[in-house]
Amino acid sequence: MKKIAVILFLTMFSMLFSQDISKEKTMGILSTLASDKMKGREIGTPENDSAAIFIAKKFKENGLDFCTGNSFLVPFKYRGKTVYNVCGIKKGKSEKSLAFSAHFDHIGFHNSSGDNIFNGADDNASGTTAVITLSEYFKDKATDFSMVFIAFNGEEHGMKGSQAIANEPSLEKFNKNIQALFNFEMIATESQFGKNALFMTGDDLSDLDELMNKNAANNLKIYPDPYKSQQLFYRSDNVSYVKKKVIAHSFSTVDMTKATHYHQVNDDLSVVDFDNLTQIINNFAKTVENLNITNFSPKYSEKVRYR
Secondary structure, eight states: OHHHHHHHHHHHHHHHHHTSOOHHHHHHHHHHHTSGGGTTOOTTSHHHHHHHHHHHHHHHHTTOEESBTTBSEEEEEETTEEEEEEEEEEOOSSSOEEEEEEEOOOOOBOSSSSSOBOOOIIIIIIHHHHHHHHHHHTTTOOOSSEEEEEEEOOGGGTSHHHHHHHTOGGGHHHHHTEEEEEEEOOOSSOBTTBSSEEEETTGGGBSHHHHHHHTOSTTOEEEEOTTGGGTGGGSSTHHHHHTTTOOEEEEEOOOTTTOTTTTSTTOSGGGOOHHHHHHHHHHHHHHHHTOOTTTOOOOBOTTOOOO
16 A cells, blocks of 8 residues: 555656646757747748747647637738738636737848857747747646737837737737736846746736736746836837737846847857746746636736827
């Protein structure tokens, strides 16, 4: 009997931790998105299309349903070309949903000799990796909330993708049911607050950070925006949903005083802290698991501008 008890314990222990996203999984996804083959993923290029198709493939593997139509690829027009956002949904017990997003495009490459590709490992293959791996984490879990996973295109050229999908008529029902949108923007490095920590833009504009910290798993910490003067809340894709009066904030780890890789060719795998990134993804997922219809209903303050 003692042996059986030990075996059962080890099996349950193994099952518990096998649900976590592995560092190897995080590395594999991010490395693909930030590879030289993707040539910087600039909107309107074949490589940007390849990145969208890669994300759609991962959404399919993770058992998501289409947000609209018969594809994870949600088309829109950019400078006369058809380009794509990527969107998948996991149905929960309620039609009310939580959305997880990141932009997957970057700024491409230049024609000079040497290292000429802006790989965008931190900006924003890291955030896109979080969205993909969160969809994997929740693949086989029953959740109160439905969950929407969105990879935006065209952020680097004026947030074109998030504007398009936030105003997509066929997604109006989904957008109305979003209780909160978590937008990941540059989360590859250790924050100025240390490991296992992010900051939330516009923290004074809603109580979302307070609710997340109240339900935080494994000491994950959401800190106030240290760059309020830069108005980051209104400068990333979350603002496309703010205009729809959806609770939508961006989460980041970037230390703007030290981020010499921002929009530079050295934003490659060498800047990524994979241990910290994987820890944040898993603990963010576990925190979201603690949220349900009764304990989670964030609200904006009167300070927010729905512009």
